[in-house]
Amino acid sequence: MARYALHLSFDGDPRRLAARPAHREHLRRLKEEGRLVSAGPWADDSGALHVYEVADEAELREILRRDPYTAVDAYEIVLLKEWTPIM
Template structure:
């Protein structure tokens, strides 16, 4: 089943994000290589694809997992959590309708 992982950043998270980004992307790449990743990306803090120093306010990942528990465990192990980037992470089942 698909699960949506909504993550909310702490204030001024950009330096923390940059430090942990390679490890974070490596995990996402593994999901992609396994054919389980639907989409992933950050939420810019301003209305721009390149927010610069404004940084990001959070992230969204939609991926396939066996269960909610597995999705939650995957989310809990994100390098951004260890680095202090995320202040809150919510994992919910997701049903893709379109496209």
């Protein structure tokens, strides 16, 4: 398994807020499955940071493809990078 950090940027499109409940349900399922370590928005709601534990980047891209936020083009990926925590 590999850990990935994902930094998202939001643009203020109201479709994102409409999709938020489904997006959070998607994240909840991923957390229960052990594929999401942590996720949350920046304090100013300009974006979010997610940390995933998945087999590889292809699996993470598939997770993003199924995210309700993706369907409404609610974010831009600022950074998607494999991360090696030391503690």
